[in-house]
Amino acid sequence: MSKVKKPQQRWVCQACGAVTTGWFGKCPTCDAWNTIEEEVAAPPPGERPAGPGKVVASTEAQTIVDRQPRRPCGMGEVDRVLGGGLVPGSVVLLGGPPGIGKSTLLLQASVGLARRNGVVLYASGEESVAQVAARCGRLGASHPGLLLMAETRIEEVLSAAQERAKTLAALIVDSVQTVHSGAQDGLPGNISQIRAVTSALVGFAKTHGVPVVVVGHVTKDGQLAGPRLLEHLVDAVLSFEGDEERAIRMLRATKNRYGSTQELGVFEMRGDGLREIANPSEAFITERDDPAIGSCVTASLEGSRPLLLEVQALLAAAFGNPRRTCVGVDPVRLAMLLAVLDRHAGVFALDQDVFVNAVGGMRLGEPASDLAVLLAVASSHRRQPLPPGLCVFGEVGLTGELRPAPRSDARLSEAARLGMKRVLLPTGPKQHALSARKLKDQLGVDVRLARTVGEALELAFG
Template structure:
């Protein structure tokens, strides 16, 4: 009997090494090699591809067609997907435990079951547990089929036999294949199961939704090659203690990325929020120092978000803390404020927060963060009904933000009357209901702010 060999697989790139070492020889990542059983050689599951030959084709002769989509019945979910599901597409959904991944997918399948043949494969919960959730959400599950199984070969057999239009695998980390001897959730098992399900989706036209666990850093657990295998990657964001959730597309072969869907968690499950700008703007009786409203662009959707800053005297080493924003960019903005506007914060603790649990990744938040810091430091509230956006460079210039006209129209629609914006974003034609104040440098923005008080 041949002796089974162990190999070390990188959790980042999926590369292998014969023995453990601190750095992955394939991608250079540190401390990512995980011991697992070596896969058996020459599996017959790829024999169907061995004899096929493909000839090159002229690209201009290939007919390009838009992928046909079918909506899930949940508007915000369809927005994040780029318009709906695609036949044969594989979507990976990640998020923290308890944030609502299984709830959303169960709601989507219950809606699709009225017109499509669907299948819910549960590897984490029993059929009774899934039925209890469906009953709690008051879902019509008369046509929704459930299969509680974690063995890949049996799941593939059911998918080939039933040929559903949409199938949910909850979750990919619970599956295991006979072809490998490693435990469920290992790098080799996750990669093999995802590859087999993706191959079946492309052959049969079944749209497959995979649920993925995340690590403590927030990335989907398992090898990074998993995100390259699938067509679409969605991430759930938001605090589990809050009633609001965001689902963001970070990869989409059939549509735009950085689209978001906004949901509210209720007793009847996740409900789409039609006006998310109002969601992220807290209602205050009067303006408070350190608060500034900005317009951020998430995909094709402008959102109004309040940025809050607290500047206080430091007792010891000054602290810089951000929630929902980039901490490294905060340090840069404080340096720009000191150098070009003469505002000193080196002896102050600076805390910055994006209200509502939203995460802002675009640099157009720079000007709002800066003015919120100035407002808190001087203990003077910004004028009411004022919105701000713009990127700040290291030389103190204020750069334009993309789609400035759409941002201004969204602010005017919600009742804002003044906007402090970059010069390059100044509209050629006035926008009804809002006055624009264009600035070119950060020191000019600070001085104009004092004039508006």
């Protein structure tokens, strides 16, 4: 009489995926507390049921697949971040804090997909069909090609998607933490369930050539919840960011196998949904009648799009150790710029509290914003505003020299388009002089070139 083998048990950390011999209060691998749970181990390879045969494709077939057109969703900002639209057979993971507008963004994008490409199946594991339909009515996102489904079992979701695979333009699952697989033990949202659900969605996308968009929750520190393997399984990872106190929302790509990760999509949250901001520079620049002390405008480059951003600095008397508080600016680069100001410009601010902010919740990550931060700090230190209509950009070196920023022509054109009358930038190749002369003749923009920090201060405040 044959003995029935019992399923083997194992203990898995829900934070990092490490397997231990038993229960621990603290994971020995990632030092996380109370994250180890008991799960059923997968059967050995020899005892697993046989799956379907492997499909071997030639290079010619792969070329035909690569030539398939992208599927635009009708929202220019989303298509910009994706690289032109959804790629057939791709899997996109969208993450963001609760209440930021992920479901709103996907519903509006789903209507655009349904109008242009066919049927879109929206499977929600968090809300009922009536709740999602009510939101669609409020957003004006109703369309006969948008099919709604409330289901928490991945098998039912894939069964409904397979029935419509020939006409299906996209499958959207909201969210991966609320959907579970019947073939895997454990509660929805644990590491085994997330891995099983994502693997099933990836298999469906690759087999039927249907793009899949999955919503993922984030932790308190802003990281995607679940194992890091989740980000490796998908083709693109999008991050929907913003401040709940502001109406501006930004969409970025932290991973994209079919496009650039430097593009940025900007939206405004309204009562009737998200509105695309075609000209983000106007949203990040404060309009004033009189110039403000400690404010400087710079031209930043987000992917292929130049943006004009405002940098604000405030210096105050320090009681004890001076503080360096930065919002949207790297504190390490700020400390470097303060040292350069002290050594090469005679502006001593190391004994004061320094506060620097990038207006609008933006992040100034490229070195081209160094000169703007430096001039904003110098303006606050001198208690003298910069001239109105001034835009600056350039990298600052430790020896006090200024280095030109890439794609200066695009930055200069954006500054001229928004009415900037003066532009201060580092001296560089002949192309800079030619661009400066061209803007001065055609648009009436006064372009000034500086070699060092000292020259930049003289030209800015002189």
